[in-house]
Amino acid sequence: MSVCAQWTWRVVFAAAATMALAVPAEARSHATGGAVPAIVSRALPAVVSIITRQIERDQFNQPVPTRGLGSGFIIDARGYILTNNHVVEGAEEIKVTLGDGRTFRGTVLGADRFSDLAVVKIDGARLPFLGLGDSRKLAVGETVVAIGNPLWLEGGPTVTVGVVSALGRSMEEETLPILHNLIQTDAAINAGNSGGPLLNLRGEAIGINTAVIPSAHGIGFAIAASTAQPILRTLMTAGRVIRPSLRVRAVSVTPQVAYANNLPLQRGALVVSVEPGGPAAATGFESGDVVVAIRGKPVTDLHQFHDLLQQHKIGEPVDVTIWRDGQTLTLRPVPEEYR
DSSP states (O other): OOOGGGOOEEEEOOHHHHHHTTOOGGGOSOSSOOOHHHHHHHHGGGEEEEEEEEEEEOTTSOEEEEEEEEEEEEEETTTEEEEOHHHHTTOSEEEEEOTTSOEEEOEEEEEETTTTEEEEEOSOSSOOOOOBOOGGGOOTTOEEEEEEOGGGOSSSOEEEEEEEEEEEEEEEETTEEEEEEEEEEOSOOOTTOTTOEEEOTTSOEEEEEEEEOTTOSSOEEEEEHHHHHHHHHHHHHHSSOOOEEOOEEEEEOOHHHHHHTTOSOSSSEEEEEEOTTSHHHHTTOOTTOEEEEETTEEOOSHHHHHHHHHTSOTTSOOOEEEEETTEEEEEOOOOEEOO
């Protein structure tokens, strides 16, 4: 079972991160500072540890039980828990432990690999829960509190305090999609923190802790609550998010990416690989193409590429404008469901 410290991440600093530095101090998500111990005391009952069990195969194809550890937090008194998809993905058994020591069997109600979010359900009523705050009002430098269950430490959750180091970050891992609109924080996040809440000083969950860079110090990331909220609603009602896909792997064109790839462009989404048999391959996409528009709307980065594609229906051709070797071409792939 993967946990956040096992991931090897490459960071792509989106243009939005630079813009985030200009957020005025008065835009903070809390009106007045709260006492951290009081905030933690209110939040702790809703934070849970998640232990998973799955069966993997060794080099002799023999079944080997493995365990994984993560965190989550109750978002509804009826027992709905928000966590990371990678915490519960592939789990055959899920054990949820509350702060008061009670344990429950958890069931994955819905999961979305693209956003790395999942909802786990336990059978309970009148449970303590945390509300989601408005992460759009966060300011760089604002104090935040991370709570989770790192490193199999006994004695309950661990609390760390830091600041919002940056906003609008994007992250890329070799086998997973890009995660967008992340909150960067220097609050310590370690293996097992994945899925736990990142709180503002009103005690609201304004982020879901998701990953760290093992080689870095003081750099952790959380999925912004504003990103999670619409996905959460869909997972609770439908169990999954239906997304169109061209089955390509791409990265945002930044000045660094443009220089490294000898591109005259400063914006767009650079196609790194094209999956054989997918919609993009069927219509002639190639590695090195730069997507510059979808249905005539400019694509400035990979985040916008995903957003514009999300607005299109699966199974219907979509006009995608690409730059290739100094020429502009329009291809018409037929998006299929992302899996």
